[in-house]
Amino acid sequence: MGIESSCDETGVGIVRLHGDGAVELLADEVASSVEQHARFGGVVPEVASRAHLEAMVPTATRAFETAGLTLSDVDAIAVTAGPGLAGALLVGVAAAKAYATALDVPLYGVNHLAGHIAVDTLQHGPLPAPCLALLVSGGHTQLLRVDDIASSITELGSTVDDAAGEAYDKVARVLDLPYPGGPPIDRAAADGDPTAIAFPRGMTGPRDARYDFSFSGLKTAVARWVEGAQRRGETVPVADVAASFQEAVADVLTRKAIRAAGDAGIGTLVISGGVAANSRLSTLAAQRCAEAGIELRVPRPRLCTDNGAMIAALGAHLVAAGAAPSTLDMSANPALPVGTVSV
Template sequence: MPSIIMGVETSCDETGVGLVRLHDDGTVELLADEVASSVEEHARFGGVVPEVASRAHLEAMAPTVRRAFESAGLELSDVDAVAVTVGPGLAGALLVGVAAAKAYAAALDVPLYGVNHLAGHIAVDTLEHGPLPSPCLALLVSGGHTQLLRVDHIASKITEIGSTVDDAAGEAYDKVARLLGLPYPGGPPIDKAAKSGDAQAIAFPRGMTGPRDAKFDFSFSGLKTAVARWVEATESRGEQVPVADVAASFQEAVADVLTAKAVRAATESGIGTLVISGGVAANSRLSALARQRCAEAGIELRVPRPRLCTDNGAMIAALGAHVVAAGCAPSAMDLSANPALPVSTVSL
């Protein structure tokens, strides 16, 4: 069985290369996690520009690979398998990673595994907290995705039970940050501003929480619009916008809905473990409220450390290791990217 797995991640604006060791007992050990981000190149546009991201991946790939192997104290010849994100994500960005992974796999004569970016966000938790119980529930919250997922087996069976019908939570953070004059990406500056604000100052709406709404789906477009209207009304009266209070009240609305639905889904499904991952999982209020509500409901909460929550190569290497351990067949060398790959397809 392959023991050293290299992971390549290029789904958006981070070039990630990770290295893990798969042990005989099925546990996975993190050896290296190197990331090159192009976020500063996108900041002036207020969002990710696909063409800019693709070129940044091209420029960063080889240096990031070198750093990963130096960090792990390994040589390329030590690699037993290569895993790469094939979707979902930006088409051009994904193609850069897939092409690089194919080249490394072919040159090293090792198997190639094309894997799902979203499943990687769940698998990365095993690097910190060990094997996932079966089943468990995952709340995936990022700039492009907000989903509730039932995980029966990380390498083969993931089922979506809820998703966003419009803006993802991270996307709403970016748009509200722009309204408040805060920098991109919006998550960290809103979280920082909220620390000095009053989360109860403004009663922003909780989307998709009515009796006729889908129990486990999400919507943040209405919340974003409510913030925009509140800010506009305040400015039209000639008043200064209380940025900290708006940030705290907005953040409370997001965290309230995410945690309430996740805990409800786990309780109704009889699932005792909740994993929260994705970039927004690093948000301080989300993690605090999740801890409180999970403790009250008797649910074990697992949240990877912030570095592992954002896009990285370690999560792809970890997922690749679990796919290898499950005995899944390697991908063909004519593997291609699939920007719309569903989460139910863990590997190709």
């Protein structure tokens, strides 16, 4: 059983670990509080925490109904211990401790980011070692080398300012599109010209860090372009702006991922996180991976966003690897580093 509560989704997933190490998904239930945050244009931590409290038991109930199981069938529990919003994490950790104590089963406090990688095994099977993971979401944009999903994840690069998903939200606000910004920008871009506006590609100069990202300048460039058009009394071409912005993001993400894979001699790229569901990112990644001879693995959209299935999957891999369970005095860590797979 996996419990996820790092941000605004309350997720409960149930998986079965088979003797050959395969992990089978039995249930994946999610309750989102995104509508409660939409009017604020971003996640409000206190609202998210309260929503997790209200949704935790009903979401777990639905998961067991979907799986056709009862609580007594649970052999182990995994829960997101970090990174994430402190209050939100604490709700999930407290619930997991209560379930683990009541059922007398081992508890695993795990890393949210590692969960985003582990979830791919539910769709595509075991991860080759090593593989490269590009994690792109509202809070994270990272390139990670994965030698062992249960014990060895190394950060190669990350964003120095805004995450890709955060930039989508801010650009959507500039264009008067709904929150969260990813899906509406993707839809608007479908009718636009990605070459209409030459937006900058951050951190791509010869002296910039090879694997780090920056999207703050791109976000600002979009805002300045839109402001300029409005000052001139012009109608803002939302579709072209969205398509050009999205092209800039996808270009940088895929360019750096292919570069890192080539430098390290890694033949498999996994893209996960909420932004992995973006149509242009997946299309450009597929094109560039094919040209470079790299296998591309992208989980289906439902598995890319925050969910309990990814936490359950990571917990199953820890059990299979013989990792020591967490103690009941384990606490949430909002700044848990990606190299710490379990606590």
